[in-house]
Amino acid sequence: MQRYFIMHPLKEKKVNIIGEDVHHIIRVMRFKKGDKIICNDPEGNASICVITNITKDMVEAEAVEPLLENREMPVRVTIAQGLPKGDKLDLIIQKGTELGACGFIPVQMERSVVQWDAKKSAKKLARLQKIAKEASEQCHRNKIPEIYQMMNLKQLVETSEAFDVKLFAYEEEAKVNVYSSLGDILMHVNLEDKVLLCIGPEGGFSEKEVNELKESGFLPVRLGPRILRAETAPIYALSAISYHFEELHNKGVRSDG
Amino acid sequence: MQRYFIMHPLKEKKVNIIGEDVHHIIRVMRFKKGDKIICNDPEGNASICVITNITKDMVEAEAVEPLLENREMPVRVTIAQGLPKGDKLDLIIQKGTELGACGFIPVQMERSVVQWDAKKSAKKLARLQKIAKEASEQCHRNKIPEIYQMMNLKQLVETSEAFDVKLFAYEEEAKVNVYSSLGDILMHVNLEDKVLLCIGPEGGFSEKEVNELKESGFLPVRLGPRILRAETAPIYALSAISYHFEELHNKGVRSDG
Numbered sequence: 001m002q003r004y005f006i007m008h009p010l011k012e013k014k015v016n017i018i019g020e021d022v023h024h025i026i027r028v029m030r031f032k033k034g035d036k037i038i039c040n041d042p043e044g045n046a047s048i049c050v051i052t053n054i055t056k057d058m059v060e061a062e063a064v065e066p067l068l069e070n071r072e073m074p075v076r077v078t079i080a081q082g083l084p085k086g087d088k089l090d091l092i093i094q095k096g097t098e099l100g101a102c103g104f105i106p107v108q109m110e111r112s113v114v115q116w117d118a119k120k121s122a123k124k125l126a127r128l129q130k131i132a133k134e135a136s137e138q139c140h141r142n143k144i145p146e147i148y149q150m151m152n153l154k155q156l157v158e159t160s161e162a163f164d165v166k167l168f169a170y171e172e173e174a175k176v177n178v179y180s181s182l183g184d185i186l187m188h189v190n191l192e193d194k195v196l197l198c199i200g201p202e203g204g205f206s207e208k209e210v211n212e213l214k215e216s217g218f219l220p221v222r223l224g225p226r227i228l229r230a231e232t233a234p235i236y237a238l239s240a241i242s243y244h245f246e247e248l249h250n251k252g253v254r255s256d257g
Numbered sequence: 258m259q260r261y262f263i264m265h266p267l268k269e270k271k272v273n274i275i276g277e278d279v280h281h282i283i284r285v286m287r288f289k290k291g292d293k294i295i296c297n298d299p300e301g302n303a304s305i306c307v308i309t310n311i312t313k314d315m316v317e318a319e320a321v322e323p324l325l326e327n328r329e330m331p332v333r334v335t336i337a338q339g340l341p342k343g344d345k346l347d348l349i350i351q352k353g354t355e356l357g358a359c360g361f362i363p364v365q366m367e368r369s370v371v372q373w374d375a376k377k378s379a380k381k382l383a384r385l386q387k388i389a390k391e392a393s394e395q396c397h398r399n400k401i402p403e404i405y406q407m408m409n410l411k412q413l414v415e416t417s418e419a420f421d422v423k424l425f426a427y428e429e430e431a432k433v434n435v436y437s438s439l440g441d442i443l444m445h446v447n448l449e450d451k452v453l454l455c456i457g458p459e460g461g462f463s464e465k466e467v468n469e470l471k472e473s474g475f476l477p478v479r480l481g482p483r484i485l486r487a488e489t490a491p492i493y494a495l496s497a498i499s500y501h502f503e504e505l506h507n508k509g510v511r512s513d514g
Binding site: 071095098099100138139140141181182183184222223224225226227228229232235236239240242243244246247248249 | 328352355356357395396397398438439440479480481482483484485486489492493496497499500501503504505506507
């Protein structure tokens with residue numbers, strides 16, 4: 001069943017869909033009154049809804065059957081990504097959303113080749129939000145990950161105070177003989193913890209950035225023994241965290257079943 | 258240090274580099290006699306080598322210091338991928354190589370939208386081999402993953418007899434209440450096992466293909482609770498397998514240190 005994210009709580013039985021989804025419902029899916037869709041509210045609640053009215057600017061529906069499904073990751077992982085080249089951030093957001101990230105923070109770092117000015121930043125954020133929304137619908141997420149405003153490292157450090165676990169993927173950890181393995185670290189992460197994982201751009205972190213992150217309580221972590229590209233590192237980390245909390249000790253029976 | 262894959266064993270101290278790498282050494286890196294490079298042989302051995310002679314068609318070098326590093330995954334995972342649309346197979350090979358896959362088998366499946374004829378197949382394989390080689394150099398792999406000839410499902414089933422563990426990522430496993438979790442399955446995989454993981458194209462497997470795979474001893478496996486795209490599934494699986502065998506119980510001390 002087609003899934004749409006609505007902007008108000010599902011507690012009210014009446015559902016209003018506005019914006020681009022109206023076009024999708026009318027023109028792409030060609031739904032009519034009486035057809036069923038799934039709606040997700042900002043809290044992650046989902047319900048089967050029956051379309052009751054269609055106008056040019058709004059689709060009205062009624063919630064008829066709450067869904068107990070929960071496909072959200074049991075730990076809340078936010079990726080702080082050093083701005084990479086080209087369209088790599090698009091790939092990170094699309095794949096990261098499928099893999100269960102709960103937020104993304106674009107970070108201007110010393111070795112980021114690209115620079116976002118205010119105008120570019122607004123345009124980019126709108127595009128990234130659209131990618132996150134579409135990926136959430138496609139992979140049946142309950143929530144759309146949050147795309148933060150672009151930050152510099154100082155702002156990231158301030159923001160990081162709201163998180164329980166702060167990590168940074170340090171490529172040098174893949175080369176040294178004694179390092180923090182991701183396994184060691186995840187053993188000490190609890191369900192519902194807010195995890196912030198910082199990933200460098202293509203050239204990695206500068207020495208100054210590494211020191212600043214360490215001083216602010218970020219732990220360096222190795223993501224396997226091979227050197228990963230900037231856009232592969234968050235994908236590896238999210239897959240590993242999903243595996244650790246959703247599959248490893250999972251006896252193959254769904255909790256929401 | 259720049260890394261090149263050579264075609265002969267490193268037991269002989271004399272190293273010959275031919276083909277496109279000669280151009281890379283002379284024109285891109287502008288190496289001269291006396292410069293050092295790392296060479297990997299087909300067995301996965303690596304050595305620091307000193308360039309001793311450069312001609313238009315060949316670079317000669319001498320192995321001076323064997324490297325004991327090993328960045329290969331301790332289980333040997335081959336991805337059998339239903340042909341996806343567009344350039345998604347390029348992404349799967351590039352990311353899968355970084356993530357430690359030891360081989361890739363392109364499989365023509367019922368719901369594959371693209372068709373490879375003989376001419377297209379040869380061209381595609383050459384391109385995929387190039388992507389695997391470059392990704393191996395970039396992420397410091399010891400070996401280049403093998404790119405198999407394209408197969409149909411019958412040929413895949415025959416080929417699968419050489420593998421210890423045969424799996425297929427079954428999207429329906431993410432929706433049912435009792436399923437095979439990847440964690441359960443990896444608990445029974447041993448080091449050095451040859452694992453074959455089959456992934457469907459965008460539309461998934463046909464019912465006939467699911468039955469054929471099951472009858473041939475392939476186990477269905479769930480890759481987390483979210484629905485993954487065709488190109489995200491192999492990336493998730495490889496990251497999870499790397500995490501399980503390379504990071505989870507890893508005490509943070511390198512074995513080759």
